[in-house]
Amino acid sequence: MSELSWEKPKHPEKPKRGPSLKFAGAGLVIALALFALIAAGTLRGARYFISVDELLNDPSYQGRTLRIAGAVDGESIEYDSERAIIRFEIVHIPAAYDDLAQALREALLDPLASRLQVIAEDAALPDLLRHEAQAIVTGALSGDRVFHASELLLKCPSRFEESVAPEGLSQIPEHE
């Protein structure tokens, strides 16, 4: 009768993960974490950037956090410095324009353009809040059709403004 023998292997071979697999795994985890972070932030903080017309013509926007751009009507600006409340009106400007300054001017001259009352509370009066500035406000439209802004940004006059033909330059030409 033959003798049965059983020998335990000296070094049991464990399936070993190579470094490249570890790196790939780490890369995948990081990519997924980044995706989750960006997705969570976007879902939490995304808001439509719409015009005054779109806001006023679509009741579904009421109460939602939105970003609106419009031309500031300088005559409507009121500031309650005791309570730090700014009130002003913005006027609808079209989405497409070639020259922003001209678009703002034309919007304010249009008697039929939609207007939106904006209130910003606990806000310092910005230097740039003036007639024909472009205001970009973030906030929500309340039931009384007043836009309560939590953030107020104004387009600053640029270093890169184009030179426009100056008025009056041709009045007294110098004949040489």
Add this chain to the structure above:
Amino acid sequence: MLAEIGLASLALALALALYAVAACLIGARGTGPGWLPSGRNAALLTFPALLLSAGALTLALLSEQYQLAYVYSVTDPQTPALYRFTALWGSQRGSLLFWSLLMSGFACAAIALNWRPQSRLMPYAIPAMMATLAFFLGLSLFVENPFERWWVLPDLPADRQVASTALIPPGAIAPSEANLRAGAEGLNPLLRHFGMVIHPPMLYLGFVGFTIPFAFAVAALAAGDLSSHWLQATRRWSLIAWIFLSLGLLLGGRWAYDVLGWGGYWGWDPVENAAFLPWLVGTAFIHSAMIQEKRGMLKLWNMALVIATFSAVMFGTFATRSGVIESVHSFARSQVGFPMLGFWALMTLVALALLSWRWRRGELRDERPFLNILSRESLFVLNNVIFIALFCAIFWGSFGLPITSELLLGKEVTIGPETFEFYVAPLFAAMYLLMGVAPLSAWGASSLRSLGRSILAPLAVTGLCVLLIMLSGAGLAVALLGYGTALFAGTVALFEIGRGARARNRSLGESMPRALLSLFRRNQRRYGGYIVHLGVTLIGIGVVGSTVFQTERQHSLARGESVQVREYRLRYDDFILARASDGRRLHIAAVTVLRHGGEVARLRPRIDEYPQMPMTIAGAHSTLENDFYVLLISGDSERATFRIYINPLVNLVWWGGVVLALGTAIAVYPKVTPEPRERKREAKPA
């Protein structure tokens, strides 16, 4: 006459740049020995030509030649001499010329310094640099010409009688000098600030500086020299570009803090972010380049990063100057947008095509594999991943989401500063942690145990600091986490400097001050890098303190009345009306700041009334602990309203910038070779 000189030299510079591209590419094909030196000489001559052109425009600004439309739009007779000079980059046209001048200066220096050592790369590096320069010169000459002059054309209808052109139209007459002087617009009041005087040149230097590593990378791909030569040739250029870009960003923040009157320095606006994106990729590149130099790894990654940095620079320039991105910075919708987009796409595609070609030929394989996930090179890669993640998150929020939503939904979707903060806070925390851990790990392989041992002491010191901060009352978890991660990175940098000095002290018997000096002299790059880390630590602590613990109040006070805001008391003393020499009216409030009953400062917040707009100038009492920052909202001799901000630790942001610049200067400074006697002494066994 100045307009003609400027225009002719600008056209000459364009011709020279185009000739340099053609001559060098012909020379690269081995057609004749004279082509390459001829191309180099043409490239070198672009600088004097542009110096003449920019000099002519500067002289026109200083000598008030308002017939030049550019001079007319950025200065007026009241503009002080300093702002006349800096108006060279005060608007699109001048700044494009200034950009070209800087680009040419950088390119000429890179060509002169690398002509012999990098002779194999020069036939392709020069065309890459000159093609970029030629593009900007073309824009300057044909699209945004700074030498256009106002002309009156009496024969045309009234609405077209005044026009600005570079060449004199037939029948044109010059407008009256008196009318020109009366109508000149002057520099935007918001730009009359020291930060804005030097912020654009710094940013431009950073932007154009990154063209040099890109040009050498493209040259290496084209020439097939894929060793680390191109990295060695461009290491200093990358660091110089990086520090200028860093300082440009910080100065932009300082300008916003001083001038815009909202108590902050970073608003996550797309134009701000467009300048921050190249910084993120450039920082990743500076770190990963070290791995290729030391270990021969990440060849493909480094090439991709340097291309991405240049691409981000071009995209940032496009976003800033085209006006197509909706931003609070109102940049005019200029004609440069689409040519710039085309050039950006062309250069990126050419570089990527070359990269892909070399990769497919197997010429960008690493010399050794990554073996250990805790090795220094692996942690550097992880640090790169964090930078790229920051890049992706900020790019998505600033450009990706608005553009994608506009395309898919027909409506633009944006995110606000709070969402950007949500994105970047965990990523910056990870970056600071890695800044601490990576320098402690070893090249090649590092075990968890050895890494843990090295981390223990800095971690204990960091923990102690955090405990002290907590006991001082700043117990908010998010702030403690922010302070903790930033402090950890700084503590490790200090430990590493101390460890190196102690080793020299023990082995060579040097005194500690001498050991420190030798340490920095012998390994400037490494220890300069630690100083940079200390600067970044200070910035991080400043950002956390000023963001999380900012106090903002508004109070209306009668004269003589005072108000308590945290540990400070503000008293309204007086109201002064005055007129400055340039004609603006000044509304000045005199206030006294008291702390624990004692007077600490007398401030003069004011409102300057310029013809174009009012401008609020803050009064600030600055210490390392905090800024007491007060704005005059409105007032008269009886009563005034003030907005008061207390910004804890905000000055660490600016001082961190100084430390950052110092560290980079140490890293960039030409290496000091030790004296032979000293070298012999160091070679002795300890």
